[in-house]
Amino acid sequence: MTAKKVVTRFAPSPTGNLHIGGARTALFAWAFARQNGGQLILRLEDTDLARSSPESTKSVIRDLLWLGLEWDQGPAPTTDPGVDPYARDIQIGDKGPYFQSQRHEDGIYDVLIQKLLDSGQAYEDEDAVRFRMDKDIAFDDVVYGRIEIKADDLEDFIIRKGEKGGRLPTFHFAVTVDDALMEVTHVIRGQEHLTNTPKHAALCDAMGFDRPQWVHLPSIMNADGSKMSKRDKAKAARKAANDADLQPADDNMAAFNAKDNDDTDIANAIAEALGLSLPEIEVADFKRSGYLQHVLLNYIALLGWNPGDGTERFDLDFLIKHFGYDRIGKSNSQFDRTKLAKFNAEALAEMPADKFHELLLAHCKAYHLDFLDKIGEANFQTFAGMYQARSQTLNTPTEMGRFFVCDDDAIEYNAKAVKKNLTKSDGEGLNVLKQFRDELNGCDDWTGDTLHALIESFTEKHQLKNMGSIAQPLRVALTGNAVSPEIGPTLELLGKQTVLNRIDRCLKTITTDSD
Ligand code: GLU
Numbered sequence: 001m002t003a004k005k006v007v008t009r010f011a012p013s014p015t016g017n018l019h020i021g022g023a024r025t026a027l028f029a030w031a032f033a034r035q036n037g038g039q040l041i042l043r044l045e046d047t048d049l050a051r052s053s054p055e056s057t058k059s060v061i062r063d064l065l066w067l068g069l070e071w072d073q074g075p076a077p078t079t080d081p082g083v084d085p086y087a088r089d090i091q092i093g094d095k096g097p098y099f100q101s102q103r104h105e106d107g108i109y110d111v112l113i114q115k116l117l118d119s120g121q122a123y124e125d126e127d128a129v130r131f132r133m134d135k136d137i138a139f140d141d142v143v144y145g146r147i148e149i150k151a152d153d154l155e156d157f158i159i160r161k162g163e164k165g166g167r168l169p170t171f172h173f174a175v176t177v178d179d180a181l182m183e184v185t186h187v188i189r190g191q192e193h194l195t196n197t198p199k200h201a202a203l204c205d206a207m208g209f210d211r212p213q214w215v216h217l218p219s220i221m222n223a224d225g226s227k228m229s230k231r232d233k234a235k236a237a238r239k240a241a242n243d244a245d246l247q248p249a250d251d252n253m254a255a256f257n258a259k260d261n262d263d264t265d266i267a268n269a270i271a272e273a274l275g276l277s278l279p280e281i282e283v284a285d286f287k288r289s290g291y292l293q294h295v296l297l298n299y300i301a302l303l304g305w306n307p308g309d310g311t312e313r314f315d316l317d318f319l320i321k322h323f324g325y326d327r328i329g330k331s332n333s334q335f336d337r338t339k340l341a342k343f344n345a346e347a348l349a350e351m352p353a354d355k356f357h358e359l360l361l362a363h364c365k366a367y368h369l370d371f372l373d374k375i376g377e378a379n380f381q382t383f384a385g386m387y388q389a390r391s392q393t394l395n396t397p398t399e400m401g402r403f404f405v406c407d408d409d410a411i412e413y414n415a416k417a418v419k420k421n422l423t424k425s426d427g428e429g430l431n432v433l434k435q436f437r438d439e440l441n442g443c444d445d446w447t448g449d450t451l452h453a454l455i456e457s458f459t460e461k462h463q464l465k466n467m468g469s470i471a472q473p474l475r476v477a478l479t480g481n482a483v484s485p486e487i488g489p490t491l492e493l494l495g496k497q498t499v500l501n502r503i504d505r506c507l508k509t510i511t512t513d514s515d
Pocket of ligand 1: 010011012013045175187188189193
């Protein structure tokens with residue numbers, strides 16, 4: 001007997017963006033298929049018409065492609081906004097269509113439901129069609145082992161919804177049929193589906209399908225032991241809105257505040273209005289926060305699995321080579337944000353400067369156009385170079401370098417930095433700043449090197465202790481703080497006018513009396 005070709009699938013319900021737990025499921029299904037020269041199917045389980053949306057389908061496709069997890073069968077792997085992912089003629093694979101709504105249209109489920117009705121294994125009642133769960137059920141889960149359930153503990157369940165539900169198949173029915181018809185050998189999914197599996201096993205048996213191997217993955221938890229879910233974002237946003245006494249903009253937001261919904265879009269809007277960052281939960285959140293896809297995949301591979309030899313940093317080739325279900329644990333795994341950030345910082349610091357520049361530029365084009373406008377593409381390499389070594393994510397330069405783009409009037413002076421670098425010793429720092437302003441005003445070659453040399457010669461001419469005697473007062477005037485990257489490039493990127501404006505404002509605002 002020849003072994004069946006490995007076929008795995010990722011079967012998200014398109015009811016929102018791709019969650020990090022979904023990404024891990026997809027990653028393991030992908031790695032297992034690749035390891036075995038098999039196939040990965042992407043199937044959209046959109047039979048819940050009220051909750052499914054084309055936007056969600058598009059975002060799942062976009063996020064999987066961003067991660068680099070390509071499928072062999074499923075919707076066309078494209079993010080082209082002009083392409084309709086539901087279009088049947090561009091789906092790939094010969095077991096389609098890969099949308100359950102389309103499979104329903106084609107009558108695939110109804111034919112099989114009729115057979116179950118004819119054989120008496122299903123019956124109709126006022127809700128719809130129900131499947132008879134009248135036998136003991138046992139199945140083997142690759143991770144959780146043998147699971148046995150007595151018929152007495154099982155209840156008949158709906159396999160087709162009634163008129164109100166559009167006579168669509170329920171999740172249990174559609175998933176079982178599709179896995180069988182698509183010849184899926186390994187069903188890899190979250191542990192929350194373990195309790196559904198007796199139903200799926202019974203349906204397989206009733207329809208004469210081979211059972212697939214079920215591989216349930218442990219849940220991913222927050223540091224506080226709660227399950228990591230998109231509700232976490234809503235919770236954080238709701239609390240912030242409450243603390244800031246933010247008035248609801250519309251009924252939807254009022255419902256959100258009253259905990260009647262956990263709408264991610266509202267959570268994001270609140271976060272933007274209040275300038276706060278919410279915990280990353282969805283793949284798109286991690287992308288926006290500036291995590292690298294290969295780091296994210298590396299990190300999530302360790303949630304529930306490990307290669308067994310202590311290796312923690314690896315690439316996808318390593319994962320394909322070493323992945324195995326035998327090393328997936330049953331216990332829940334904790335999402336350690338500090339560890340992920342550390343992996344990311346290491347990856348950013350290690351990469352060639354050109355690569356960092358390229359990634360930062362692309363990230364700012366997508367999310368921080370204000371930096372591009374202010375710094376300009378030609379100077380972006382300088383900006384990237386200033387922050388590469390200290391970046392945890394691609395957002396770090398925009399967070400640490402916020403002063404580059406803010407209004408000159410928006411600089412807030414840190415009292416301690418002011419005292420130490422400007423007003424102390426009868427305003428020594430202020431005096432230096434005043435004198436150096438004239439030097440800067442007369443400078444015609446506004447480049448980092450020239451400006452650095454200017455500071456150097458000024459230090460010597462005035463017999464100052466060191467370059468910090470000018471650089472520190474300058475930093476306070478330009479950024480409000482005594483920390484900024486190298487002063488030469490900082491001056492260069494800010495531009496002459498901004499530098500002079502900020503020095504003038506500082507000299508006007510800060511006097512020795514403000515001590
Ligand atoms: N559509 C299901 C979900 O998104 C997944 C079902 C499965 O993987 O079997 O939870």
